[in-house]
Amino acid sequence: MKKKLVSLVMVAAMAVSMVACGSASGSGDGAAKGDGVSITILNSKTEIQTQFEEMAEEYEANTGVHVEVYNADTDTTVASQVATRYASNDPYTLTMVDAKDIYSLADDYAYDLSNEDWASHTSVGITVNNKLAGFPFCVEARGILYNADAIKKVTGKDFDPSSVATLEDFKKLLDELVAGGMEAPVGILSEYWSLGAHWFPMVYEEQADPDAFVNGLLAGSEDLAGNEKFNSIMDTFETLVKYNYAKGAASNADREETSMKFAQGDIAFMFGGNWDWSVINQYDYTENLGMMPVPQNTTDGTNAKLVGGGSKYIFVDSSDATSEEQRQAALDFLNWLVSDAEGNAFLTEKCALVPAFDNIDASALDPLSLSVKSYADAGNLVANYNYLPDDHMTVVGQEIMQKYLDEAIDRAEVAKEVTEYFKTATPIAH
Amino acid sequence: MKTNTLGYKFRQYLLFAGVSTVIFASVVIIPFIYGLYLTFTSWDGVSRNKPFVGVENYVNAFGDSGYWVSLGRTFIYSAIAVVLVNTVAFIIAYMVTSGIKGQNFFRAGFFVPNLIGGIVLGYVWKFVFNKALLSLSNTIASGDAKSLLATETGAIAALIIVSVWQYAGYMMLIYVAGFMSVSEDVIEAAKIDGCTGTQSIIHISIPLMTASFVQCLFLTITRCFMVYDVNLSLTNGDPYGSSALAAMHVYNQAFINKNYGTGQAEALILFVICAIIGGIQVYVGKKGEVQA
Numbered sequence: 001m002k003k004k005l006v007s008l009v010m011v012a013a014m015a016v017s018m019v020a021c022g023s024a025s026g027s028g029d030g031a032a033k034g035d036g037v038s039i040t041i042l043n044s045k046t047e048i049q050t051q052f053e054e055m056a057e058e059y060e061a062n063t064g065v066h067v068e069v070y071n072a073d074t075d076t077t078v079a080s081q082v083a084t085r086y087a088s089n090d091p092y093t094l095t096m097v098d099a100k101d102i103y104s105l106a107d108d109y110a111y112d113l114s115n116e117d118w119a120s121h122t123s124v125g126i127t128v129n130n131k132l133a134g135f136p137f138c139v140e141a142r143g144i145l146y147n148a149d150a151i152k153k154v155t156g157k158d159f160d161p162s163s164v165a166t167l168e169d170f171k172k173l174l175d176e177l178v179a180g181g182m183e184a185p186v187g188i189l190s191e192y193w194s195l196g197a198h199w200f201p202m203v204y205e206e207q208a209d210p211d212a213f214v215n216g217l218l219a220g221s222e223d224l225a226g227n228e229k230f231n232s233i234m235d236t237f238e239t240l241v242k243y244n245y246a247k248g249a250a251s252n253a254d255r256e257e258t259s260m261k262f263a264q265g266d267i268a269f270m271f272g273g274n275w276d277w278s279v280i281n282q283y284d285y286t287e288n289l290g291m292m293p294v295p296q297n298t299t300d301g302t303n304a305k306l307v308g309g310g311s312k313y314i315f316v317d318s319s320d321a322t323s324e325e326q327r328q329a330a331l332d333f334l335n336w337l338v339s340d341a342e343g344n345a346f347l348t349e350k351c352a353l354v355p356a357f358d359n360i361d362a363s364a365l366d367p368l369s370l371s372v373k374s375y376a377d378a379g380n381l382v383a384n385y386n387y388l389p390d391d392h393m394t395v396v397g398q399e400i401m402q403k404y405l406d407e408a409i410d411r412a413e414v415a416k417e418v419t420e421y422f423k424t425a426t427p428i429a430h
Numbered sequence: 431m432k433t434n435t436l437g438y439k440f441r442q443y444l445l446f447a448g449v450s451t452v453i454f455a456s457v458v459i460i461p462f463i464y465g466l467y468l469t470f471t472s473w474d475g476v477s478r479n480k481p482f483v484g485v486e487n488y489v490n491a492f493g494d495s496g497y498w499v500s501l502g503r504t505f506i507y508s509a510i511a512v513v514l515v516n517t518v519a520f521i522i523a524y525m526v527t528s529g530i531k532g533q534n535f536f537r538a539g540f541f542v543p544n545l546i547g548g549i550v551l552g553y554v555w556k557f558v559f560n561k562a563l564l565s566l567s568n569t570i571a572s573g574d575a576k577s578l579l580a581t582e583t584g585a586i587a588a589l590i591i592v593s594v595w596q597y598a599g600y601m602m603l604i605y606v607a608g609f610m611s612v613s614e615d616v617i618e619a620a621k622i623d624g625c626t627g628t629q630s631i632i633h634i635s636i637p638l639m640t641a642s643f644v645q646c647l648f649l650t651i652t653r654c655f656m657v658y659d660v661n662l663s664l665t666n667g668d669p670y671g672s673s674a675l676a677a678m679h680v681y682n683q684a685f686i687n688k689n690y691g692t693g694q695a696e697a698l699i700l701f702v703i704c705a706i707i708g709g710i711q712v713y714v715g716k717k718g719e720v721q722a
Contacts, residue, residue, distance in 0.1 A: 400670075
């Protein structure tokens with residue numbers, strides 16, 4: 001009998017411990033429901049998580065609405081985290097995702113935002129099936145970042161980005177920098193997202209009709225190797241590789257190190273976007289930084305434009321798991337971002353983001369964002385192409401462009417492999 | 431009270447194992463079956479509708495050359511890592527049971543790497559390979575050496591090195607227990623019969639420790655086949671996707687390429703392969719066990 005009792009106790013202890021493990025993760029919801037309305041946000045722009053949390057506290061103090069900010073896990077994709085929450089019927093009230101995620105999520109889960117006041121102040125919201133589904137959180141653009149102080153130190157002249165719009169002029173400047181003692185003036189990020197989602201897509205985005213071109217590739221009817229834009233972009237890439245400070249061992253160079261060298265003026269140029277500011281400003285950066293278009297020998301005007309547009313979109317959950325009250329609070333929050341001075345300050349001053357709305361004053365931005373803003377205001381942005389197949393980033397970025405960066409394959413092979421890839425790629429319906 | 435009726439036995443079962451069965455079913459059995467169901471749909475991972483497509487995902491999985499390449503890579507990685515982990519662990523275990531000074535300190539020291547999570551460990555070693563070792567070799571050989579992580583075979587080698595470092599300490603503990611379980615008198619009897627030290631290890635200790643070997647081999651094989659965390663933080667498939675092991679390929683297929691069904695089917699194939707290898711190994715190992 002005693003034995004039986006002991007085993008009963010053990011069974012009970014085991015069961016209790018298992019149940020205890022299970023409930024620990026679920027207890028967050030109970031705490032979140034205070035007196036007022038409580039909404040949740042998934043923040044997938046992880047570099048601004050701290051600012052987001054501070055803002056949430058102030059927002060609650062002012063409006064009584066409790067905002068719970070979740071930081072997206074950078075080890076997995078945002079889409080998988082959103083999927084998990086929907087699978088457990090506990091979605092975020094507001095979810096921040098990338099532009100392409102909006103298209104797969106909008107039909108099922110996004111609330112129609114077309115009647116919101118801010119809708120008329122932006123041109124980059126995402127509409128899916130006549131439903132304004134994505135609130136553009138910010139504008140981001142890609143180009144060549146330059147450190148004007150580092151250039152001036154070598155050449156002795158003020159740097160004018162428009163003077164190096166063509167590849168020939170850019171090469172001359174690079175040679176001048178090398179002759180002046182800056183051994184390798186360029187940095188290229190070897191991360192596959194930079195190569196596969198930021199650099200290579202310019203080949204499609206700067207075509208006269210990107211959609212037709214990509215469809216042509218998918219159908220196998222487009223000649224990539226002979227394409228003028230492909231060759232122009234790759235000419236510039238080869239130039240960057242030639243002057244890369246990590247030439248020969250490109251994948252040794254990580255993002256932190258390259259950004260540090262750039263900030264301190266050890267290198268003068270790196271390919272990137274205004275989001276790189278969050279890394280650069282951790283270092284001892286020099287004063288005159290900026291962004292310029294990718295130099296190209298072309299007459300189509302793209303060498304006077306940055307590439308970019310709306311980035312990171314927020315959608316409001318339309319499912320029954322979100323109450324009417326919560327939904328209203330979520331809509332109010334989006335309005336607050338656009339039309340309240342404090343909301344504006346959160347976007348532009350605290351997070352240093354380029355706002356996607358024409359009524360927001362953005363003069364307090366960092367130098368990279370100011371460059372983006374000036375190109376955006378002048379209408380000099382080449383639009384993002386959001387319908388690349390999902391595995392484009394890993395296949396083209398990691399398996400093809402990293403080899404090209406390491407000079408393990410030549411341009412003809414790049415064209416061949418990308419063409420091959422598109423033959424088996426799954427197109428994105430749009 | 432009758433104790434041999436079905437009802438009684440069932441009540442007894444419920445009393446002792448009921449709660450555990452429910453929990454086990456809800457966190458393991460049901461998700462597994464649901465996962466199996468998902469391999470027959472073309473779900474993208476997020477959408478509400480999960481269109482039924484039959485065995486298409488399995489056809490895709492068998493036709494996905496990237497998957498088989500990564501699986502082949504996983505076989506090579508596992509084979510080398512399993513041998514090295516167990517050799518190193520066995521040698522360390524022998525040393526820390528041989529009565530050297532401070533052996534408890536060494537046991538704890540060798541075990542510590544196992545307490546660090548795989549993700550953290552990957553980042554730490556990334557720094558070691560990319561920065562520390564590189565500047566060391568550049569100072570000594572004064573040249574532009576390439577990081578181990580920047581070459582295709584080097585990245586796999588780096589993965590193996592880190593795995594050995596991580597698991598050897600844990601397996602050492604099991605081998606230590608094995609060494610301790612071999613009773614002194616058997617060893618002593620062998621000595622009297624004229625056995626040398628090496629002979630007594632090979633002919634006495636090792637056969638008596640077969641249970642430890644079976645356990646360690648099973649643990650290392652399954653862990654190596656399923657490794658993901660170190661793979662992610664140390665190489666993330668770089669360079670050129672040449673170091674992506676099977677689990678990483680499955681993850682990318684499901685969540686980055688948004689082919690959830692195909693990814694799930696590939697995961698199932700990986701599971702079956704792993705289960706077969708693990709099963710055979712345990713079966714063969716158990717047959718070889720001897721009693722003192």
